[in-house]
Amino acid sequence: MKKLDKTYILETKPLFLAGAGVVSHIEGQGPLGNEFDKVEDPSMGEDSWESAESAFHKEATTLALKKAGRTESDISLAFSGDLLNQSMSTCFSLKSFNMPICGLYGACSTMALSMAVGALFVECGLAENTLAAASSHFCSAEKQFRQPLEYGGQRPPTAQRTVTGAGAAVISSSGSGPHITAARFGRIIDYGVTDENNMGAAMAPSAADSIWNFLKETNTKPEDYSMILTGDLGYTGSDLLLQLLIREHNCDISKVHNDCGILIFNKEEQDVHCGGSGCGCSAAVVCTYIHRLLREGRLKKVLFVGTGALVSTVSPLQNDPVPGISHAVLLEA
Amino acid sequence: MKKLDKTYILETKPLFLAGAGVVSHIEGQGPLGNEFDKVEDPSMGEDSWESAESAFHKEATTLALKKAGRTESDISLAFSGDLLNQSMSTCFSLKSFNMPICGLYGACSTMALSMAVGALFVECGLAENTLAAASSHFCSAEKQFRQPLEYGGQRPPTAQRTVTGAGAAVISSSGSGPHITAARFGRIIDYGVTDENNMGAAMAPSAADSIWNFLKETNTKPEDYSMILTGDLGYTGSDLLLQLLIREHNCDISKVHNDCGILIFNKEEQDVHCGGSGCGCSAAVVCTYIHRLLREGRLKKVLFVGTGALVSTVSPLQNDPVPGISHAVLLEA
Numbered sequence: 001m002k003k004l005d006k007t008y009i010l011e012t013k014p015l016f017l018a019g020a021g022v023v024s025h026i027e028g029q030g031p032l033g034n035e036f037d038k039v040e041d042p043s044m045g046e047d048s049w050e051s052a053e054s055a056f057h058k059e060a061t062t063l064a065l066k067k068a069g070r071t072e073s074d075i076s077l078a079f080s081g082d083l084l085n086q087s088m089s090t091c092f093s094l095k096s097f098n099m100p101i102c103g104l105y106g107a108c109s110t111m112a113l114s115m116a117v118g119a120l121f122v123e124c125g126l127a128e129n130t131l132a133a134a135s136s137h138f139c140s141a142e143k144q145f146r147q148p149l150e151y152g153g154q155r156p157p158t159a160q161r162t163v164t165g166a167g168a169a170v171i172s173s174s175g176s177g178p179h180i181t182a183a184r185f186g187r188i189i190d191y192g193v194t195d196e197n198n199m200g201a202a203m204a205p206s207a208a209d210s211i212w213n214f215l216k217e218t219n220t221k222p223e224d225y226s227m228i229l230t231g232d233l234g235y236t237g238s239d240l241l242l243q244l245l246i247r248e249h250n251c252d253i254s255k256v257h258n259d260c261g262i263l264i265f266n267k268e269e270q271d272v273h274c275g276g277s278g279c280g281c282s283a284a285v286v287c288t289y290i291h292r293l294l295r296e297g298r299l300k301k302v303l304f305v306g307t308g309a310l311v312s313t314v315s316p317l318q319n320d321p322v323p324g325i326s327h328a329v330l331l332e333a
Numbered sequence: 334m335k336k337l338d339k340t341y342i343l344e345t346k347p348l349f350l351a352g353a354g355v356v357s358h359i360e361g362q363g364p365l366g367n368e369f370d371k372v373e374d375p376s377m378g379e380d381s382w383e384s385a386e387s388a389f390h391k392e393a394t395t396l397a398l399k400k401a402g403r404t405e406s407d408i409s410l411a412f413s414g415d416l417l418n419q420s421m422s423t424c425f426s427l428k429s430f431n432m433p434i435c436g437l438y439g440a441c442s443t444m445a446l447s448m449a450v451g452a453l454f455v456e457c458g459l460a461e462n463t464l465a466a467a468s469s470h471f472c473s474a475e476k477q478f479r480q481p482l483e484y485g486g487q488r489p490p491t492a493q494r495t496v497t498g499a500g501a502a503v504i505s506s507s508g509s510g511p512h513i514t515a516a517r518f519g520r521i522i523d524y525g526v527t528d529e530n531n532m533g534a535a536m537a538p539s540a541a542d543s544i545w546n547f548l549k550e551t552n553t554k555p556e557d558y559s560m561i562l563t564g565d566l567g568y569t570g571s572d573l574l575l576q577l578l579i580r581e582h583n584c585d586i587s588k589v590h591n592d593c594g595i596l597i598f599n600k601e602e603q604d605v606h607c608g609g610s611g612c613g614c615s616a617a618v619v620c621t622y623i624h625r626l627l628r629e630g631r632l633k634k635v636l637f638v639g640t641g642a643l644v645s646t647v648s649p650l651q652n653d654p655v656p657g658i659s660h661a662v663l664l665e666a
Contacts, residue, residue: 083419091521091643091656098520100518100520103414104437104438105420121453187430187433312417312421314381323424
């Protein structure tokens with residue numbers, strides 16, 4: 001391991017051995033529908049949306065282990081989190097597995113955070129295999145952060161649709177597959193955004209901070225990457241990110257930038273407003289579509305920057321702003 | 334680093350360089366009142382209990398950095414979490430510091446979890462200095478998990494009092510002080526406890542699991558430790574822990590066991606029912622009193638086992654059980 005200021009270069013190149021993504025119908029009808037391992041009913045046959053989210057998490061975890069050819073006893077430590085109060089989805093999913101758990105909280109940046117810590121544990125020989133996972137659910141998120149669906153609330157154009165689904169990755173010291181070659185943890189950036197229906201704006205400044213500093217510290221340029229992939233900025237946030245990087249650093253990433261929240265839905269045909277969001281959005285996209293493109297060598301070098309809006313169920317009611325945090329991992333074919 | 338099954342032995346012995354604990358009046362009036370760095374009004378002059386908790390967190394972090402002779406730019410990564418929805422206390426405290434953040438969730442085990450990951454990062458050369466912190470607040474916790482204080486709810490004898498306060502530790506590769514010499518991450522253990530006023534019972538099985546496996550994997554006995562210190566089992570949970578270890582493993586830790594939730598209040602003189610609880614309980618006790626006794630050589634070897642009850646604001650309403658998780662770190666003079 002080599003450290004460049006705040007960026008870790010992983011010299012043993014831990015493997016992103018396998019990934020699995022399980023989503024609900026609307027994501028299954030989107031442009032990446034065929035990429036996901038399973039498309040399930042949003043209820044998952046459970047009695048509550050929270051239990052349903054947990055069932056998506058459990059299914060993705062089970063499939064990722066299977067695809068990696070690993071059992072729960074092979075996992076030295078599982079890193080996971082979600083958006084629900086007290087990470088309820090993660091806790092009730094992972095209690096079914098006999099493995100040590102390190103619960104994480106990074107809002108929608110959780111998948112990148114879990115992959116970053118999981119890869120560092122493998123890099124340093126602390127683990128042979130780690131699990132990294134995250135989940136979200138449209139219905140549990142609307143109920144918790146906005147209004148129960150039954151209220152029929154209107155959503156403004158800047159609102160994003162929380163993805164119903166989960167993604168899980170097995171990171172390993174042995175096997176074959178794409179590699180995780182760098183990781184960088186973000187700081188909290190607060191531009192004072194208070195509109196809880198515009199999470200893209202809340203997260204864009206931290207994404208700009210993480211991307212700019214990653215490029216600067218590694219002495220690379222946007223064109224050195226096949227893709228700079230943000231987690232869930234959606235259309236508004238992505239637009240703001242590109243503007244911020246140009247205005248503040250004269251750095252144009254528009255040719256290589258994409259966003260999991262944009263990739264997962266078809267804006268013209270699906271009623272999703274500003275794109276997808278939620279921990280499950282980047283988790284499901286990175287663990288399926290992106291993993292496949294890397295595995296097949298169709299993407300060489302993807303800087304995956306998970307973006308998190310640090311909004312709680314309480315803070316908007318107290319007129320607190322929504323700070324952002326973005327964590328980055330570099331994925332290479 | 335050497336790994337014994339699931340226990341990490343830290344061969345470079347990262348330093349528990351400095352700790353700080355800031356609490357409110359009732360903790361200040363308890364047996365450890367003189368140990369804490371500051372005793373503050375529970376409101377901290379803020380407009381909400383959530384902001385007050387965040388202010389305790391910020392104060393403890395500031396003091397720990399100062400006592401360690403470190404600035405925020407010396408911290409490679411800060412590990413922290415709390416009990417509030419979406420870790421609101423941690424997020425709104427740490428946004429004031431310019432340092433990379435890894436948010437954690439381990440319920441009341443968070444201080445041990447953050448010390449475990451923080452020490453491993455130092456052990457592996459990933460960081461020269463890490464911050465580990467956690468907080469809780471009686472009023473924000475009652476409001477969130479039970480009833481707002483204004484309702485005047487009755488608390489049964491097995492209920493514990495959430496500690497109002499925060500603790501922060503700086504873990505470092507250089508300097509002098511006690512060492513962190515081992516770490517072990519727990520798995521989730523669910524005995525089906527559903528009484529949300531008896532968190533001690535919910536956590537005791539996971540504490541027993543972590544302690545027993547730590548002793549077994551390190552081939553040590555209870556009498557090899559000056560203290561086996563659980564986070565916040567309180568009176569009922571501690572009693573259950575001792576019983577479980579004897580019944581299941583014929584292992585008697587009663588001579589060396591203590592609990593931060595028992596230490597922090599005077600049961601006879603303070604109306605705290607079953608003892609203290611909350612992330613801030615073990616955080617404040619370990620970062621002040623325990624750190625001092627280790628520094629002075631009055632304790633040689635403390636196995637600190639943070640205990641977490643994985644209860645969410647929603648799960649009890651859906652009749653879900655309360656699983657437990659316990660993470661362990663070994664502190665040596």
